[in-house]
Amino acid sequence: MTAPSTAPAPPSRGARWIQQWDPEDETFWKETGEKVAKRNLLFSVLSEHIGFSIWTLWSVLVLFMGPEYGLTPADKFMLTSMVTLVGAVVRVPYTFAVAIFGGRNWTIISASLLLIPSIAAFAVMKPGTSFNTFLVVGLLAGIGGGNFASSMTNINAFFPLKKKGWALGLNAGGGNIGVAAIQLVALAVIGANAGPRVLLGIYIPLIAVAAVLAALFMDNIASVKNDTGAAKDAARDGHTWIMSFLYIGTFGSFIGYSFAFGQVLTNQFGRTPLQATYLTFIGPLLGSLIRPVGGWLADKYGGAKITLWNYVAMGAATAVLVVASMQKSLPLFVVAFVVLFSLTGIGNGSTFKMIPGIFQTKAVAKGLEGEEAVLYGRRLSGASMGLIGAAGALGGVGINLAFRQSFLSYGSGTGAFVAFLVYYAVCFAVTWAVYLRRTAAQGQAATASEAKPQLSYAEV
Incomplete structure (x- = not known):
């Protein structure tokens, strides 16, 4: 092993591609790899953070849109729904863009692309602009949602297996905080x-700075290759879609509520944009910061168990929201909503x-x-994460469309909260039935001689 030769030339002085990268080699990792990986992580987080901010830009722009803009609450929920939809869809191609262009190169491209929706919004953000124009410009902002997928794929390649949890958790949390x-x-x-x-004038130069810093300090790994076979295998595996269903309940709720919280406060409780904004950032902030806690609890007690009981807690918080919504109790509503945000963060960590x-x-x-089992698990789990992440973001679309219909039908968000409560109950049932119920049957079958090992997901 020639570990020293695998070290790239100083990336900040022009190197673009690392030809050899073996973070599992402890000597290489200590002498060269760790420093390079952490530097790439830092600037990846910065780009992803701004990407999340631009993706959720319209969740705050709609708060500036008073009566003079001529938009109804339903119009605003439709606008944020479509922005969320684009962010979910582009996660799929963004997942594979890293292997096509290189991690550094795609970070520069994806960061630079954020200038398009930001400058477009700067141009049209004024009374008299048509709803269709706002909708088209809002759709452009959806590309910010893709930065999460490419950033996670890129950073996953830089770190050894024993460090991936910490690195990916930090990467995801740092990006999610862009919402707050x-x-x-x-x-x-x-x-x-x-x-x-x-x-917008604040964020446009920040986008340019993120792209320049990525160009100066990030690297591409030449050995990262697309594996379309893994993507196809993951898409054919039922667990990919079961976990997508569960992740819709956690991350879909997180991003959906991030878009909708301010609008619910202004439309249902009569808060001014300033009053609403004083409250809206708290939930996304706590939901982002607590995500690693969900992963830690899952490490300690098993992801399926934490996910199961987290859905119980999410259901309870949502039931309180229904009561608060019906009684028009703003303090109870805000407290319950912030608790629900925090629970989505725990669920994000445990499901992933x-x-x-x-x-x-x-x-x-x-x-x-041995190594064959590790490679099989790593191959399919890596490919499935991009699909699951995209599906989870689609939950944000459902959240906003549900609020839109609820306000159209009932004049409040109560109907939407009842629908969410039902969804969380179904997620609880699915988690128990697929990943925990089987353990009892296996205990009874343990005395029998089996031709092949038994599946048990209780500790996943």
Whole structure:
């Protein structure tokens, strides 16, 4: 092993591609790999963070849109729904873009692309602009949602297996905080009685800075290749779609509520944009910060168990929201909503922790051992994460469309909350039936001689 030769030339001085990269080699990792990986992680988080901010830009821009804009609450929910939809869809191609263009190169491209929706919004953000124009410009902002998928794929390649959980958790959490960050900046802008173009004027140069820093300090790994076979195998595996269903309940709720919370406060409780913005950032902030806790709890007690009981807690918080909505109790509503946001973060961590465990369990059940089992589990779990992440983001579309219909039908969000409560109950049932119920049957079958290992997902 020639570990020193695998070190790239100083990436900050022009190197573009790392030809040899073996983070599992401890000597290489200590001498060269760790420093390079952490530097790439830092600037990946920055780009993904701004990507999340631009994706959720319209969740705060709609708060600036008073009666003079001529938009109904239903129009605004439709606008944010479509932005969320684009962000979900582009996650699929963004997942594979890293292997096509290189991690550094795609980070530069994806960061630079954020200038398009930001400059377009700056141009049209004024009374008299048609709803269709706002909708088209809003759709452009959806590309910010794709940055999560490419960033996670890129960082996954830089770190050894024993460090992936920490690195991916930090990467995901740092990106998610972009939701709270733009809401906090919007709070300052609204509080200063400044217009929405000031908010955009802050972010446009930050996007340029992120792209330049990626060009200066990030690297491409030449050995990262697309594996379309893995993607096809993952798409054919039922667990990919079961976990997508569960992730819709957690991340779909997180991103959907991030878009909708401010609008619910203004439409249902009569809060001004400034008053709403004082409250809206708290939930996304806590939901982002607590995500690693969900992963830690899953490590300690098993992802399926944490996910199961987390859905119980989400259901309870949603039931409180139904009561608060019916009684028009703003304090109870805000407290319950913030708790629900936090629970979505725990669920995000626990569900994503389940994915590699599920495919590793399947590898063992197939009779695979050692490195062969590890490679099988890593191959399918890596490919499935992009699909699951995209499906989860689609949940945000459902959240906003449900609020839109609820306000059209009932004049409040109560109907939507009842629908969410039902969904969480179904997620609880699915988690128990697929990943926990089987353990009892297996205990009874343990005395029998089996031709092949038994599947047990209780500890995934």
